[in-house]
Amino acid sequence: MSAARSWQTAGAFAAVAMLLSCQTQNPRATAAENALAKAMENSSAAASEVPPAPAKLIPDPPRKELSVVTIKSIETLHDDGEHDANNDAINVLQDPTVALKDFPLDRRQQVNWVKALDQGLIEPRPSLTGKGEMLVMDMDILFTNTKDMPHVRFPHLQHTRWLDCSNCHPKIFIPRRGANPVSMNKVLRGEYCGVCHDKVAFSLFICERCHSVPHAGSGKWW
Ligand code: HEC
Ligand code: HEC
Numbered sequence: 152m153s154a155a156r157s158w159q160t161a162g163a164f165a166a167v168a169m170l171l172s173c174q175t176q177n178p179r180a181t182a183a184e185n186a187l188a189k190a191m192e193n194s195s196a197a198a199s200e201v202p203p204a205p206a207k208l209i210p211d212p213p214r215k216e217l218s219v220v221t222i223k224s225i226e227t228l229h230d231d232g233e234h235d236a237n238n239d240a241i242n243v244l245q246d247p248t249v250a251l252k253d254f255p256l257d258r259r260q261q262v263n264w265v266k267a268l269d270q271g272l273i274e275p276r277p278s279l280t281g282k283g284e285m286l287v288m289d290m291d292i293l294f295t296n297t298k299d300m301p302h303v304r305f306p307h308l309q310h311t312r313w314l315d316c317s318n319c320h321p322k323i324f325i326p327r328r329g330a331n332p333v334s335m336n337k338v339l340r341g342e343y344c345g346v347c348h349d350k351v352a353f354s355l356f357i358c359e360r361c362h363s364v365p366h367a368g369s370g371k372w373w
């Protein structure tokens with residue numbers, strides 16, 4: 152079994168373990184996350200076998216530690232470990248469990264912000280002062296280097312409803328199809344999609360929201 156193949160298999164098992172454990176007891180799937188983190192670490196050798204991108208326009212950033220910071224599900228301010236529950240001022244703040252009561256959730260019990268936006272529950276400001284207009288653009292990019300996982304559809308539409316082009320271009324992504332040597336390893340290390348996902352956008356462990364386009368070799372995942 153080649154190193155690349157064994158990573159693929161390890162990744163697949165981690166994903167399946169994660170789905171199973173989500174459905175049974177632990178919505179945060181800690182064991183599966185650890186398994187995946189381990190699989191990603193073991194796969195560093197495999198990752199270096201991937202042929203380099205044809206044209207290197209920017210040098211690789213220094214290699215970062217694997218640091219997955221999974222977003223917490225909704226908690227009361229009293230339980231979040233960040234607010235002083237003994238200070239009366241806590242009662243002035245609106246509690247997330249109240250404010251977000253009717254918000255749509257994903258299968259990890261975190262707010263699905265795309266649905267919240269679609270349902271008109273929130274209205275992001277175009278700028279800090281609220282002035283100006285969002286430049287919304289509907290253009291999908293398909294990432295196909297996903298091995299036996301479904302391809303990744305990157306939708307500009309859902310992003311540009313609250314992000315500016317300059318949030319991504321040119322620092323995170325050179326604006327040219329195929330110009331960025333993205334890989335799952337890098338995403339999990341906080342580069343490319345991982346700059347935001349698992350931090351301020353939905354968890355990296357909801358694989359199917361990104362890997363949403365099945366292909367001939369991808370089999371049935373979800
Ligand atoms: C935020 C979006 C996103 C999420 C969530 C996500 N991926 Fe990926 N994944 C990507 C992108 C982008 C690529 C690179 C595809 C390319 O370069 O064509 C990728 C590539 C891959 C690859 C191909 C091999 C490699 O190392 O690049 C595998 C396997 C993979 N992902 C597994 C997973 C698994 C398992 C999960 C869930 C635990 C997951 N991904 C969640 C975006 C995502
Ligand atoms: C959340 C990040 C993000 C935001 C915000 C974003 N883009 Fe992109 N853009 C991408 C990604 C990812 C790609 C694909 C790069 C690749 O294939 O390697 C891309 C590709 C492109 C391309 C290349 C298309 C092609 O066919 O070669 C253009 C042009 C572009 N974006 C313009 C824009 C404009 C204009 C905006 C603002 C209205 C914008 N982008 C906002 C992430 C973003």
Ligand code: HEC
Pocket residue numbers: 263264265303304305306309310314318319323333343344345346347348351352353360361
């Ligand atoms: C600059 C920050 C940023 C980057 C970089 C980024 N995203 Fe996102 N993404 C967001 C935000 C914010 C949302 C909307 C909030 C949410 O869903 O959590 C979002 C939503 C999405 C959605 C919409 C899901 C749906 O239900 O419609 C997909 C798919 C997605 N991102 C994939 C990707 C992929 C793939 C990449 C990398 C190629 C990427 N994103 C890079 C911030 C980012």
